[in-house]
Amino acid sequence: MPELIIASVMTMMTAATPLVFAATGELICERSGVLNLGVEGMMLIGAVFGFATAAVTGNAPLGLLVAGASGILASLIFAFLTLTLLSNQVATGLALTIFGTGLSALFGFDYVGETIDRIAAIHLPVLSDLPVVGPLLFGHDPLVYLGLILLTGVAWFLNRSRSGMILRAVGDSDVSAHAIGYPVVLIRYTAVAFGGLMAGLGGGYLSLVYTPLWAENMAAGRGWIAIALVVFATWRPERVLFGAILFGSIMILQLNAQAAGLGIPAAFMSMLPYIATIVVLVLISRDAIKIRLNAPACLGRPFRAER
Amino acid sequence: MLRLEPRSTQSFAAAWLSPLMALVLTVITGGVIFLAMGKDPSTALYIYFVEPLTTTSGLSEVAVKAGPLILIGIGLSFGFRAGIWNIGAEGQYIAGAIAGGGLAVYFYESESTLLLPAMLVLGTLGGMAWAAVPALLKTRFNANEILVSLMLVYVAELLLVHLVQGPWRNPQGWGFPGTRLFPDAATMPLLFSGKRVHLGTLITLAVPFIAWFILARTRFGFTVRVFGSAPLAARHAGVHGHRMIWQSLLIGGGLAGLAGVIEATGTIGQLVPNISPGYGFTAIIVAFLGRLHPLGVLLAGIAIAVTYIGGEGAQISAGLPKAVTSLFQGIILFYLLAFDLFTRYRIIVSSRATE
Numbered sequence: 001m002p003e004l005i006i007a008s009v010m011t012m013m014t015a016a017t018p019l020v021f022a023a024t025g026e027l028i029c030e031r032s033g034v035l036n037l038g039v040e041g042m043m044l045i046g047a048v049f050g051f052a053t054a055a056v057t058g059n060a061p062l063g064l065l066v067a068g069a070s071g072i073l074a075s076l077i078f079a080f081l082t083l084t085l086l087s088n089q090v091a092t093g094l095a096l097t098i099f100g101t102g103l104s105a106l107f108g109f110d111y112v113g114e115t116i117d118r119i120a121a122i123h124l125p126v127l128s129d130l131p132v133v134g135p136l137l138f139g140h141d142p143l144v145y146l147g148l149i150l151l152t153g154v155a156w157f158l159n160r161s162r163s164g165m166i167l168r169a170v171g172d173s174d175v176s177a178h179a180i181g182y183p184v185v186l187i188r189y190t191a192v193a194f195g196g197l198m199a200g201l202g203g204g205y206l207s208l209v210y211t212p213l214w215a216e217n218m219a220a221g222r223g224w225i226a227i228a229l230v231v232f233a234t235w236r237p238e239r240v241l242f243g244a245i246l247f248g249s250i251m252i253l254q255l256n257a258q259a260a261g262l263g264i265p266a267a268f269m270s271m272l273p274y275i276a277t278i279v280v281l282v283l284i285s286r287d288a289i290k291i292r293l294n295a296p297a298c299l300g301r302p303f304r305a306e307r
Numbered sequence: 308m309l310r311l312e313p314r315s316t317q318s319f320a321a322a323w324l325s326p327l328m329a330l331v332l333t334v335i336t337g338g339v340i341f342l343a344m345g346k347d348p349s350t351a352l353y354i355y356f357v358e359p360l361t362t363t364s365g366l367s368e369v370a371v372k373a374g375p376l377i378l379i380g381i382g383l384s385f386g387f388r389a390g391i392w393n394i395g396a397e398g399q400y401i402a403g404a405i406a407g408g409g410l411a412v413y414f415y416e417s418e419s420t421l422l423l424p425a426m427l428v429l430g431t432l433g434g435m436a437w438a439a440v441p442a443l444l445k446t447r448f449n450a451n452e453i454l455v456s457l458m459l460v461y462v463a464e465l466l467l468v469h470l471v472q473g474p475w476r477n478p479q480g481w482g483f484p485g486t487r488l489f490p491d492a493a494t495m496p497l498l499f500s501g502k503r504v505h506l507g508t509l510i511t512l513a514v515p516f517i518a519w520f521i522l523a524r525t526r527f528g529f530t531v532r533v534f535g536s537a538p539l540a541a542r543h544a545g546v547h548g549h550r551m552i553w554q555s556l557l558i559g560g561g562l563a564g565l566a567g568v569i570e571a572t573g574t575i576g577q578l579v580p581n582i583s584p585g586y587g588f589t590a591i592i593v594a595f596l597g598r599l600h601p602l603g604v605l606l607a608g609i610a611i612a613v614t615y616i617g618g619e620g621a622q623i624s625a626g627l628p629k630a631v632t633s634l635f636q637g638i639i640l641f642y643l644l645a646f647d648l649f650t651r652y653r654i655i656v657s658s659r660a661t662e
Contacts, residue, residue, distance in 0.1 A: 037453065041637075077641065086311075086652070087644035090392055090453070094591060095644060099637025105630030216630070221461050228454045267469030274458040278444070281455060286448040304311060 006135055008252055013144050014210055016248030018043070018202040020147040022226035023233070023240045024154050025198025030230055031158060032191035033171035033298035037093025038078050039199045040223025041100020046071040046200030048104040051207035051214040054116045060212075061119065064143070064204045071200015072193050074100060079192040083185050086302040101217060111214045118212040119143065143205050148241070150198070155237035167191060171296035174303040184303055199223065221274065228277045232284050234294040243280075250276050311652040318650050325646030326596050326603075330610065333639045340634070344627070351625055355617030355635075365616060367502035371574055372615045374511040375400070375566035375583075377608035379590035381518045382562030384599040386555035388535040393556050395441065395456025396563040397587025398463035399434040403564025405467055406433025408571040408578040411493035412475050412486050422492040426568055434564015435557050437463060442556040446549045452556070460587070468580045475578065486578040495573035507569035514562070518601035531555070563587060584615065585633065592640050611636065 022039050029036050050067025054060045078096045081087045121141045128138040158164040170177045170187045178184045202222070207214050225247060233239035254269045285291055334356060338348035359365040379396045386393045393399075407430025414422060440459060444450040468484070477487045495505035522528035534541040534551050566586065571578055593611050597603030618632030 081641065081644050085645050085648045087647060091595060091640070092644050094394060095637055095640035098588060098592065098633060099641065102630050102632070102634030102637050106628055106634050109628040109630065221458070224454060224457050228451075228458075231451065231454070265469050265473060267465040267472075271462045271465050274461040277458050278440075278450070278455050281450045282444055282448045285450045288449045291449065304313075 002132065006132065008256065009136060010140065011255075012245065012248040012252045013140055014248075015251040016244040017144050017147045018205045018210065018222055019226050019229060019244040019247055020151055020241065021198045021202030021205060022223060023229040023244060024147075024151050024237060025195035025202075026226055027230045027233065027235060027237055027240060028154060028158075028167070028198075029191050029195035030299055031171045031235060031296055032167050032188045033174055033296050033301065033303070034079075034082065034188050034192055035089045035093065035300040036075065036078055036096070036192060036195055037090060037227065038074070038096025038100065038223075039195070039226050040219055040221065041097035041104075042071045042074045042196050042199035043100075043203030043206070043219040043223045044104035044217070045074045045100045046203030047207040047218060048108040048111070048203075048214055050200075050204035051114075051116065051212075052107065052111050054208055055111055055114045058117070060116060060208050063116075063208050064119070064201065067204025067208070068197045068200045071196040071198070071203065073196070075192050075196020075199070076189075078196075079189050082302065083188050083192070086304060089300050089302070097223070105216045108214045108216065112216070114214070116208070116212055119209050141209055143201075143209055146201075147205075151237060151241055158237055168296075171298055174298045174301070178303070178305055184305070188303075199226075202226070225273065225277050228281055231291075232280050234284065234290060235296065236294070246280075247273060247276065310655050311648075312655050313652055314650075321646070321650040322598055323603075325643055325650060326598065326607065328646050329596070329639050329642035332642045333635055336638055337631075337635060340631075341627075346625060346627065351621060351627065354621045354625055355614060355631075358620055359613045359616035364502060367499070367504045368616045369609060369612045370508050371503050371505075373608040373612035374508045374573075375570055375586045376590050376593045376611055377605055378511050378514055378566040378569070379559075379563045379587060380593035380597060380604040380608055381514055381601055382559035383590055383594040384597065384601070384604055385518075385522075385531055385558045387594055388531050388599050389551050389555050390535055391552055391555045392453045393438060393441065393456050393559045394453055394591060395438070395458075395460050395587070396559060396590055397583060397585065398456065398460035399437040399560040399563035400567035400570075400583055400587045401460075401463040401467050402437035402560075403430035403434035403567030404571040404578060404582050405463070405470065405567075406430055406436070406564065407568030408486065408489070409470075409475070411489040411572070412578070414493075415487050415490055417490060418492050420492065422490070423495070423572060426493060426572055427565065430568025430571075431561045431565045434560040434562070434567060436560075437564070438556040438560020439553075442553045445552050445556075452552070456556075467578065467582065471578050471580055477577075484580050488577045489572060493572055494576050495569065503574060505573040507573035510569065511566075512605075515601040515605040522601060527554070563590075589615075589633075589636055592636050595640060595643060611639075 022043060026036065026039055046067035049070040050063040053066040054063030074096065078092055081092045082089050119141055121139055124138050128134045166182055167187060170182060170184050174184050203219060206218055229240060229243040232243045250273050254272045258266050258269050334352060338352055341348040341351040359369050379400060383393060383396055407426040410426045410429055437459060441452040441455040444455050445452045471486055472484045475486045477485055495507045498504045570582060575582060589611060593604055593607045597607035614632050614635055618629050621627040622629050
């Protein structure tokens, strides 16, 4: 029984990690005042280019780098349209998701069914072999730790650092930030690119560690769930982890329940993460004042410098 | 130095030129992509954008594909005008197909002439019911309609898969997922023998004109236009935000549901898991490409339908993956959004000396 629980926790962390990456990136992006709905598309782009790199070179860590880089490139299309050409952020984000779905399916066409060596779980002598705490603390794959480190870094950055304060100022009042002399557009470009990097890494995690293979549309809505997680976390990084673990648990619960054969049709179990997202959104959003107090005031609004 | 100066009113010429420019640039970009894939660009572009229009069966297929895109696109354009982002039309389309198609599954021996009209009504109601969820959660609990409507797409897809593999599976279907074939009383009459164009396509063609009339000539149409362009003024004029959310989601959901049941009764003739090649998402592009104007959506629906048929043709004759089509659709929207800069801003070229 303890083995089963440990195994469940381990799998739960792997299910939560792509969400940790994508939601942390989107959180920074939204705190700077930009709503990027292209997370799903950027994850797919990261997943396919990361996987293709690993399949061709046999080097999965290199694949992960490429996944992050391709996420950045995809996010820069969005940044150029919304920040330089002042297009509507909702429509442009949707366009990025549609584009990413198409591009990844096209590019990944030749890689369907290929296999790679996944990035393996770490194994520290002695420590990882300890009973119970060994695997739980020292037995995950390296990216689980990377996700947690980046999340902690982002929390520190936003709450404690001067640059984080400037980023928040840009998201809460772009006009004032510009008047003081901060480069609003440049800061937003950087935030969007960070969101792209993290979504790309999250996608890379799916194709390089989680499955590991490439399948069309393999993100299966995780990009959208990540956006919902940012709302759930009321734009606070420390709460993202809680949300990601909650969703990781739901995904594992669903898989285990299917395996256990409770007589509930598989399709209904597979609906759980999506229905849970709706329930969570309702629970958190019903307090309209809380949302208004926490949401970046300039979220989704285009900014054009007046002189 | 280039700088932007906002226009006091949107440029009409730029608003209608930008979709055309977007289409032209997408074709050029498409040529470059084909070249990069090692295909002859002129042949591939011909297959994509011209060949569907050269044969009568090609035209018939374009009409069949344009139908759902136009219906859903019209419904979405109401909401988008009012700033309400229903992006779950794909789910509402599937819900409509399930609600309407379910009737034919249960009355599979019926010969009643009422069956088909009843299915169309139920399909519309099914789409509306699916869209009512984000409307209710938005108005009661302030929940984001983008995320809620999108999550319901996955739920609808899974529900359809469950039904056609389980309780509604055709007992004589050799285990393939899918319901019984609908009886004649539950299928749309074909307009020409040997072509797939059916009565539903005609219904579809009427909708843009009805929508245009509503938008241009009724009080409701006026409130939609005002709400989108000047929400504060609309509030002063007594337009209620909650009512606008309900109305635009129900219209969008209803038309998407109708499109779903028309597809099931017309083009397919049964319920199958992949009842939609992403119509609900593509219709978002159709709505924008048509400038959220009913007659524009009609034209945009036809244009995008051509790329669907072209994509199928290219898959067969040039071995190109079907995904090229959705890549093109994303690129079209990118270009369109970029060109929209010119509808809202003037580009002023000024030398530094004058500053």
